[in-house]
Amino acid sequence: MGEKISILGISGSLRKGSFNSGALRAAVDLCPDEAQIEVFDIASIPSFNQDEDQDPPAIIQEFKDRIRAADAILFATPEYNYSIPGVLKNAIDWASRPYGQSAWDGKPAAIMGASIGGIATARAQYDLRKMMVFLNMFPINKPEVMIGNCGDKFDAEGNLIDEESKKFIRQMLEALIAWTKKIK
Numbered sequence: 001m002g003e004k005i006s007i008l009g010i011s012g013s014l015r016k017g018s019f020n021s022g023a024l025r026a027a028v029d030l031c032p033d034e035a036q037i038e039v040f041d042i043a044s045i046p047s048f049n050q051d052e053d054q055d056p057p058a059i060i061q062e063f064k065d066r067i068r069a070a071d072a073i074l075f076a077t078p079e080y081n082y083s084i085p086g087v088l089k090n091a092i093d094w095a096s097r098p099y100g101q102s103a104w105d106g107k108p109a110a111i112m113g114a115s116i117g118g119i120a121t122a123r124a125q126y127d128l129r130k131m132m133v134f135l136n137m138f139p140i141n142k143p144e145v146m147i148g149n150c151g152d153k154f155d156a157e158g159n160l161i162d163e164e165s166k167k168f169i170r171q172m173l174e175a176l177i178a179w180t181k182k183i184k
């Protein structure tokens with residue numbers, strides 16, 4: 001048996017009871033045996049400053065190393081003002097620099113998102129897809145995991161309790177694994 005496919009999970013929310021971090025924890029539990037998801041916490045990533053991109057803080061080097069070591073990336077993003085949160089964009093920008101040394105280059109990816117609204121992070125997800133064009137990442141197209149009106153789909157600790165959403169997450173992971181194998 002070969003090694004497991006490694007997926008790096010990144011939540012775009014720093015909130016303690018975050019629905020998106022809860023969805024990512026659910027993905028860790030639902031992950032098929034042939035893969036494993038490790039989560040990178042972006043909370044300690046400082047604000048991007050291009051003056052530092054040739055000699056970035058140690059946490060950025062660690063972040064880039066973890067991205068490079070992963071076979072695929074899984075983003076769980078909230079929607080803030082119709083796009084992805086600034087903290088997630090900031091983390092993406094750091095790992096894309098310096099020019100020509102992006103850690104994202106060529107990575108298969110999947111996106112999911114949870115929102116208290118009915119549009120269910122669709123606008124944020126499509127913004128993230130747009131970024132992936134320039135980053136030269138390869139996101140799966142389907143299934144799109146958009147967990148809308150999510151207040152009652154998580155328990156008081158932010159754990160996902162909605163079976164339908166879990167089913168979509170499982171299908172998304174299966175699609176990501178198949179896609180990762182295909183383009184590897």
Ligand SMILES: Cc1cc2nc3c(=O)[nH]c(=O)nc-3n(C[C@H](O)[C@H](O)[C@H](O)COP(=O)(O)O)c2cc1C
Pocket residue numbers: 013014015017018019020021078079080081082083114115116117118119120121
């Ligand atoms: C600054 C800000 C902007 C927001 N903008 C949107 C939005 O555009 N669309 C939406 O569906 N929800 C929006 N929300 C509500 C989020 O869906 C909600 O806060 C959600 O819990 C964030 O995800 P999290 O639980 O993972 O932190 C916004 C929340 C904040 C704090």
